Amino acid sequence: xKEHLGELEELVLLTIAYLGDDAYGVNILEELKTRSKxxxxxxxxxxxxxxxxxxxxxxxxxxxxxxxxxxxRKRYFELTDAAKVALNQSKSLRDQLWSLSKVNLSIx
Amino acid sequence: MKNTSGSPPKLAQKLLELFTGNCMIExxxxxxxxxxxxxxxxxxxxxxxxxxxxxxxxxxxSYALKxxxxxxxxxxxxxxxxxxxxxxxxxxxxxxxxxxxxxxxxVGLSAGMSVSLLVVxxxxxxxDFDNFQQNRDQIHRITTRVTDVYGKVNYATTLPxxxxxxxxxxxxxxxxxxxxxxxxxxxxxxxxxxLTGYFTDPQFLDVFTHQLISGAAGEALEKPNTIILTQKAAxxxxxxxxxxxxxxxxxxxDLLVVGVLADVKGNSHMNFxxxxxxxTLDQLRAKNALEKVNNNWSSVxxxxxxxxxxxxxxxxxxxxxxxxxxxxLQEDQDIQLQFATQGMQDIIFGxxxxxxxxxxxxxxxxxxxxxxTLLILLPACFNYINLSIARALKRxxxxxxxxxxxxxxxxxxxxxxxxxxxxCSISVIGAMVVVWLIKDDFISMLASGSxxxxxxxxxxxxxxxMILALFTALLAGLAPALYFxxxxxxxxxxxxxxxxxxxxxxxxxxxxxxxxxxxxGFLIGVFSMMRQYQYTxxxxxxxxxTNALVIPVLDADPYIINSExxxxxxxxxxxxSSHIPGTNGASTIFINNKTxxxxxxxxxxxxxxxxxxSLDIKITRGQNISSNAPASESHVLVNEQFIKDFGxxxxxxxxxxxxxxxxxxxxxxxxVENFNVSPLREEIPPLIxxxxxxxxxxxTVTLGTExxxxxxxxxxxxxxxxxxxxMESKFLDYHVEEAMNGYQIxxxxxxFQGLLVIVISCLGLLGMVVFTxxxxxxxxxxxxxxxxxxxxxxxxxxxxxxxxLLIAAAVGSxxxxxxxxxxxxxxxxxxxxxxxxxxxxxxxxxxLIGGATVVLQTRSVAKLNPSENLRIE
Numbered sequence: 001x002k003e004h005l006g007e008l009e010e011l012v013l014l015t016i017a018y019l020g021d022d023a024y025g026v027n028i029l030e031e032l033k034t035r036s037k038x039x040x041x042x043x044x045x046x047x048x049x050x051x052x053x054x055x056x057x058x059x060x061x062x063x064x065x066x067x068x069x070x071x072x073r074k075r076y077f078e079l080t081d082a083a084k085v086a087l088n089q090s091k092s093l094r095d096q097l098w099s100l101s102k103v104n105l106s107i108x
Numbered sequence: 109m110k111n112t113s114g115s116p117p118k119l120a121q122k123l124l125e126l127f128t129g130n131c132m133i134e135x136x137x138x139x140x141x142x143x144x145x146x147x148x149x150x151x152x153x154x155x156x157x158x159x160x161x162x163x164x165x166x167x168x169x170s171y172a173l174k175x176x177x178x179x180x181x182x183x184x185x186x187x188x189x190x191x192x193x194x195x196x197x198x199x200x201x202x203x204x205x206x207x208x209x210x211x212x213x214x215v216g217l218s219a220g221m222s223v224s225l226l227v228v229x230x231x232x233x234x235x236d237f238d239n240f241q242q243n244r245d246q247i248h249r250i251t252t253r254v255t256d257v258y259g260k261v262n263y264a265t266t267l268p269x270x271x272x273x274x275x276x277x278x279x280x281x282x283x284x285x286x287x288x289x290x291x292x293x294x295x296x297x298x299x300x301x302x303l304t305g306y307f308t309d310p311q312f313l314d315v316f317t318h319q320l321i322s323g324a325a326g327e328a329l330e331k332p333n334t335i336i337l338t339q340k341a342a343x344x345x346x347x348x349x350x351x352x353x354x355x356x357x358x359x360x361x362d363l364l365v366v367g368v369l370a371d372v373k374g375n376s377h378m379n380f381x382x383x384x385x386x387x388t389l390d391q392l393r394a395k396n397a398l399e400k401v402n403n404n405w406s407s408v409x410x411x412x413x414x415x416x417x418x419x420x421x422x423x424x425x426x427x428x429x430x431x432x433x434x435x436x437l438q439e440d441q442d443i444q445l446q447f448a449t450q451g452m453q454d455i456i457f458g459x460x461x462x463x464x465x466x467x468x469x470x471x472x473x474x475x476x477x478x479x480x481t482l483l484i485l486l487p488a489c490f491n492y493i494n495l496s497i498a499r500a501l502k503r504x505x506x507x508x509x510x511x512x513x514x515x516x517x518x519x520x521x522x523x524x525x526x527x528x529x530x531x532c533s534i535s536v537i538g539a540m541v542v543v544w545l546i547k548d549d550f551i552s553m554l555a556s557g558s559x560x561x562x563x564x565x566x567x568x569x570x571x572x573x574m575i576l577a578l579f580t581a582l583l584a585g586l587a588p589a590l591y592f593x594x595x596x597x598x599x600x601x602x603x604x605x606x607x608x609x610x611x612x613x614x615x616x617x618x619x620x621x622x623x624x625x626x627x628x629g630f631l632i633g634v635f636s637m638m639r640q641y642q643y644t645x646x647x648x649x650x651x652x653x654t655n656a657l658v659i660p661v662l663d664a665d666p667y668i669i670n671s672e673x674x675x676x677x678x679x680x681x682x683x684x685s686s687h688i689p690g691t692n693g694a695s696t697i698f699i700n701n702k703t704x705x706x707x708x709x710x711x712x713x714x715x716x717x718x719x720x721x722s723l724d725i726k727i728t729r730g731q732n733i734s735s736n737a738p739a740s741e742s743h744v745l746v747n748e749q750f751i752k753d754f755g756x757x758x759x760x761x762x763x764x765x766x767x768x769x770x771x772x773x774x775x776x777x778x779x780v781e782n783f784n785v786s787p788l789r790e791e792i793p794p795l796i797x798x799x800x801x802x803x804x805x806x807x808t809v810t811l812g813t814e815x816x817x818x819x820x821x822x823x824x825x826x827x828x829x830x831x832x833x834x835m836e837s838k839f840l841d842y843h844v845e846e847a848m849n850g851y852q853i854x855x856x857x858x859x860f861q862g863l864l865v866i867v868i869s870c871l872g873l874l875g876m877v878v879f880t881x882x883x884x885x886x887x888x889x890x891x892x893x894x895x896x897x898x899x900x901x902x903x904x905x906x907x908x909x910x911x912x913l914l915i916a917a918a919v920g921s922x923x924x925x926x927x928x929x930x931x932x933x934x935x936x937x938x939x940x941x942x943x944x945x946x947x948x949x950x951x952x953x954x955x956l957i958g959g960a961t962v963v964l965q966t967r968s969v970a971k972l973n974p975s976e977n978l979r980i981e
Contacts, residue, residue, distance in 0.1 A: 025139035026146070042139055043166030043173075050172040062135065068145065070115065071140030 005086050011036060012048050013057060013087055017076050023061070024074040025049075049077065057083035117157050120164040127168045130516070131180035132260035136167055182586060191519070192526070199527040202503075209499060212875040213492050216868045217580065218538030220488025223578055224481045225539045226550055229569045237375050237456050240705045242317040249451045250413040250427065251461060254405060259693035264412065266447060269403055271309075271413045278422050283415035284312040288465060290384050292359040296345050303341065303358065305382030307389045315416045316378075322698055323353055323367025333388035334366040340810060341381040355670035360388060377456055377466040388671065403437050405445055405607055412465055420449045437753040442695075442803070480857075484864050487626060490526065490619040492871035497616055498879035500595075505870040507592045508600030520593040528585025529578065536577040551862070587615065620876065620912050623869040623922030624958060630862030631950035636942045640932055641851040643940040649690050649844070650783025651725035656817075656840040657809040660686055664831040666804040670716075672826050677856040678812050678819035683718035684804035689785050690844040699758075699796070700768050708767075710752055710794045711785055714803035720745075720780060722810045728779030733799045742769040742798065745778045747785075750794035765907040770798070787847040789936040808840065851935075870961050873909065877962055881905060881969040891972035906962045913958045919952045 015031050016023040029045050032038070049065075052058050063074040079087075098105065124137070139165055147156035165202065166172055203210040207664040238244055250266045271285040287307040294303045306312075310329040313320065320328065321339065328336055335356065342351045342365075351365045363384055376691040392398045401407050427447040435445050450458065496503075514525075561794060621791060661669065666684050672680045687694045717734050720727065727745070758776060760769050767774045782792050811819055828834035881888065888901060896904070925942050933939040940946075 020617040026142045029139075029143070030146070041166035042136075042163045043141060043168075043170030044138060046167065046172035050175045054129075054175075054860060060240060066143065070135050070141045076136035078809045082941065 005090050006048075008040075009052055009057075010087065010090055012045070013079060013083050016058065017079055017087075019049065021076070023077045028077070029087055046064060052083075055082075057086060116141060116160045118550065119715060120161050124164050124168060128173060129177060129180070131173075131176045132172065133176060133922055136172070138169065140164060156198040176772045187922065192522075195523045195526045196530070198523070199530045200786075202527065203531060206499065208640050208978070209432065209875065210531065212878075213495060214535045214538055215423045216488040216491045216871045217414070217532060217535035217584070218542055219864050219868055220485045220582055221536055221576060222537035222542035223484045224256060225536065226547060227477060227481050229543065232568050232572055234456060237377055237949055238452060238742075240317060240372050240374050240376075241436065241452070243315075246416050246418050246453050247315060247452045248420055248423070249455060250418065250423075251448050251450050252405075252417070253446040253448065253916055254444065255446075256693075262461045262463055263463050263464045264450075264460070265408060265410060265770075267403055267408055267434065267445075268401060268407075268411045268413065270427070270447065272415075273430060273645055274415060274423060274426060277426060281364055281423065282311050283413065284309055284311040284315045285386060285413065286312070286378075286465070287389055288380075288410040288748065290358075290360065290380075290382065294345075294356050294358050296356050301344060303334075303356075303381055305341075305380040305384060306378075307384050307386050308353040309386045312383060315414050318372065321368045321370050322350075328367045329383060329385040330387065331366075332385055332391045333361055333363050334388070335363040335382055335384040336369055337365055337382050338369045338380070339371045342368050351553065358878055360384065361390060363388065371474075377464075403434050405443055410463065415433075420451075422547040424619055446951050480861055482869070484861055486578065487581060487623045487865055487868045487872065490508075491621055491868060492531070492584035492876060493587045494616045494619055495879065496524075496874055497591055497613075498876055498883075500591070501883055503592065504595055504600040505957075507595050508597040511597035512601070517593040521589040524589035525585045526583060528588070529581040531779050532577040532581040532584065533574070536580075540573065546860075554790065558610065578797065590649075591615075592874045616852050616876070617912055618731045619769075620909075621916045621919060622863075623872060624913055624916030624954060625818045625863070625923070627869045627926040627949055628917060628920035628954050629868050629927070630858060630865050631953055632921065632942065632947060633928055634859045634862050634941075635950050636928050636932065636946040637851060637855050638934070639946055640940050641848070641855065644788055644848050644851070644936065644938075645845065646790060647784075647938060649788070650725065650781060651689055653690070653840040653844055655811045655813060656723065656810060657820075657837050657838045658840050658843055659807045659809060659835060661805050661807060663825075666801060666807070668830050669807050671825075672809065672830060673809060673823055674824045676826050678815060679823065680810040680812055681718055682807055682809050682966070683722045683934065684716045684801070684802070684807055685719050686712075686803040687712075687715035687725070687785070687804050688806055688840065688843045689783060690787060690840075691847045692787060692795075694786050697769075697796070701766050702768055703766050708757075708794070711795045713785060713795060713797050713799035715797055716799060716801070716804070719808065720797075722808060723783075725783050726783055727778050730776070732778060733797065735799055735801075740772065741775045742772040743775050743777050744769065745780050747780050747792070747795040747797075748777050748793050750796065751779055753794045753925045769798075784938070787844075790940040791937045809837075845930045852867050853957055866957065870957060873958055873961050874965060877905075877965040879911060881966060885969070885977045888969060888972075889977035891971070892974040893978070898967065898970045900964045902963055904967045906959075906971070909962045910959065913955055921947050921951055 012028065015028050015035075017033060019027055020093055025042065025045065028049075029040060029042060046048070046053060049058070058077050058079055059076050060077050063076055065071050065073050098099070110232045115527065121137075124133075124140075140160065143163060144160045147159050150156075151159075216927055239246075241247060249264065250270055252263045252266045254261050254263060268287070271283050274283045285308065290305040290307050291303065294301050308329060312318075312329060320336070323336065337345065337351060345351065345356060346354060351368060354365050355362050356365065357363075369383070389398065393400050399533065401409070401411065415423060421916055431446045435443075510520065510523075524802055659669070659673075661684075670684065672684045673679055694708055694711045697712040698709055707802045715733075717732055720732065728748070730745075733743055733745055736742050758774065780797065784792055786793065809823070823837070824835050848937065884905065888905070891901060891904070925947060928946075929942045
């Protein structure tokens with residue numbers, strides 16, 4: 001992999017994967033905030049998404065306008081194959097390091 | 109969903125819009141909105157609003173937005189060139205299609221830009237003067253302010269001895285003296301060639317940057333009878349041969365060529381082909397072949413002193429001392445000398461001086477020039493604005509369509525600015541042609557007396573011309589561009605589109621009013637100036653100036669002049685005076701009170717007993733002065749003004765022991781009626797007239813009316829019998845008129861500019877009438893079919909224009925009235941001012957010219973066959 005996958009980037013990708021067909025800005029943000037308990041602004045999220053887009057890890061399409069959101073359309077995100085490769089690499093790296101750990105990492 | 113406080117804060121949304129520009133963030137806005145709605149359910153509305161603000165700001169500063177903006181711009185930029193090119197093509201096509209519009213504007217803008225272009229080119233040329241001098245900022249020259257019977261005059265020349273003084277006392281300052289007398293025919297190998305140059309000393313090459321190509325710098329100008337030629341002159345004389353050690357034969361003896369100077373690049377206020385050593389001049393003076401120069405001002409001719417120093421303090425100090433010392437030496441001449449230093453910048457741009465060494469341009473430094481230049485450029489720009497907006501009916505559809513397919517406001521602005529630039533660029537070429545035609549006359553008007561031998565329109569001039577075109581395009585094009593960019597696209601393309609925007613029409617009207625008010629201002633200015641000049645010439649100055657000839661006494665004895673010239677046949681009377689009435693330079697003296705140490709400032713004139721009667725100045729009380737007054741008292745005549753001002757202090761006819769003139773008690777023996785002893789621009793001052801032969805400077809000869817040329821010749825013959833100098837005679841009228849010649853220049857400059865403004869304004873008016881009638885051509889046709897007469901049609905169409913002309917007259921005339929009244933009375937105390945005639949004649953002229961423009965054009969439209977016009981489409 002040419003470019004390193006950041007931690008937030010990894011989380012965003014995984015959240016998109018989890019949300020499936022319903023992965024758009026607000027959903028991703030709410031999901032991330034509740035699960036990771038970290039503070040994240042909408043600007044920060046969109047910046048991360050933009051970077052992932054640049055790296056070719058996700059594609060987006062616009063949905064149909066609805067009555068909520070002031071009639072504005074949602075932008076849905078989907079993982080690309082490259083994203084799946086990157087996530088796999090990242091996971092296998094972690095698994096490898098876990099299994100090789102000489103310190104006992106398990107906690108009671 | 110609970111939605112208590114409606115939509116998110118508007119201001120934050122606006123702010124976001126402002127920062128996003130044109131790029132797409134619909135999805136992000138949606139996210140913001142949704143978050144806000146979620147927040148409303150979770151927290152207090154105020155807090156939700158605050159969070160909306162925070163989220164909006166986080167978007168504004170986020171990478172996501174930056175990226176989208178960049179992407180948007182990238183997607184735009186590849187087309188920019190193509191769009192600009194298309195605007196250019198469309199602009200050119202539009203100009204070609206609307207020939208009336210293009211020609212009217214081009215002629216107007218050419219005329220308007222010509223004066224600005226000329227000023228710009230002049231400035232560029234003059235700014236470069238002496239730029240090749242490496243120490244340009246440190247070079248100064250010494251000027252002389254001379255106060256004598258003719259008044260105060262600043263000379264560029266000075267005493268050469270000052271250079272020696274500086275050399276001795278301030279040896280660290282390089283100083284050089286220059287005599288510009290080296291000119292004449294040079295005999296060289298059987299050919300006669302002209303040569304002009306300076307006599308100067310070796311320090312010349314220290315003060316100025318001139319490169320010696322061959323010959324030794326140090327001794328080059330040391331020895332007598334040596335000369336350095338410039339490369340150009342050397343080529344002229346010797347061709348390719350080496351000129352060193354060759355001899356050229358001049359009026360100043362045979363001179364040995366010892367060096368060659370490189371030609372200078374660019375203009376200089378000093379122009380010479382050769383430098384001969386000052387020692388040559390000294391030698392000739394020693395041999396009495398040339399007049400000697402000493403510390404007497406009258407012996408100083410074309411002598412200049414330049415020095416090189418950053419600070420002028422030391423030199424100023426030295427000069428102050430010298431001014432005093434040298435003035436004392438001039439005692440026999442009643443003349444005061446004051447020396448001053450003048451930097452290079454001042455030499456070229458500063459106020460005018462007498463006997464300049466080369467050209468100088470004081471006028472370019474004035475705000476007045478800038479204002480007058482802009483006042484001509486503006487009407488031309490207004491034409492463009494007016495005519496562009498008048499065409500809106502046709503262009504509006506194009507703009508509307510462009511907007512509908514997605515052109516933004518800024519793009520419309522750029523499109524119309526490009527069109528303005530095209531027309532201005534073409535016009536600036538026209539302006540160059542006009543400049544070429546008027547430049548000599550105009551320069552002589554602007555900078556009378558200074559000759560600018562070669563003004564060049566080089567690459568620099570061309571660049572400045574293009575900058576001027578750009579500036580004019582902005583000035584002229586911005587208003588129409590903004591107007592079109594504001595058009596509502598749907599309204600614009602609807603066939604029933606009327607100029608809804610009242611502001612456009614209002615602006616046009618205001619501009620026409622301004623143009624014609626300005627025209628009127630120039631007309632009133634020129635006319636009242638002419639009337640004032642006329643008034644001044646025929647003004648009764650209180651003395652008879654017909655057939656009186658004034659002859660400066662020069663070296664002759666006043667008594668001899670009087671006796672010799674009176675015996676010439678045809679001469680009525682010869683009388684003497686110290687000053688020519690009605691001209692500058694009357695001397696002011698003080699009468700002192702011995703007891704109170706008071707002093708009165710009065711103008712003094714010394715005349716003989718015949719003077720007053722020969723100029724028909726009447727003595728109202730008392731008696732005339734005479735040559736045999738007692739030596740113990742000053743017998744004086746005073747004018748009525750004196751009595752009015754000081755009558756209570758000095759008693760008439762009684763010997764007054766308190767008041768003293770030249771050490772003697774004063775006795776007023778008579779009173780003369782007031783006459784204009786100084787020019788008309790000054791009020792008649794309190795005057796004292798005295799008999800004092802020592803002060804006689806001018807002989808005034810009254811002639812019979814017949815055969816004046818014969819009498820003059822006879823007088824000249826007689827004059828030569830007692831004086832070595834030639835007789836200089838001019839009529840008193842001439843002297844009086846010469847003192848007022850400022851008017852002629854003002855009339856010429858204002859007149860020329862007024863003509864340009866009138867032409868430009870009338871072109872604009874013509875254009876407006878053409879486009880208005882074009883828009884109303886069907887209306888006119890219908891009116892005609894319905895039976896309207898030509899006259900009533902002209903009235904219907906022309907009415908609004910006549911109204912504008914009348915408003916212009918109403919607005920312009922009071923302003924011009926006050927402005928020129930102030931100006932004229934500042935120019936002259938005895939001022940005619942702007943009266944009813946001075947206002948009415950220009951107003952009528954303007955109405956006539958403007959009205960004729962309107963009537964002629966409307967008539968040609970009214971004459972058209974209505975069936976032709978109504979049949980279109």
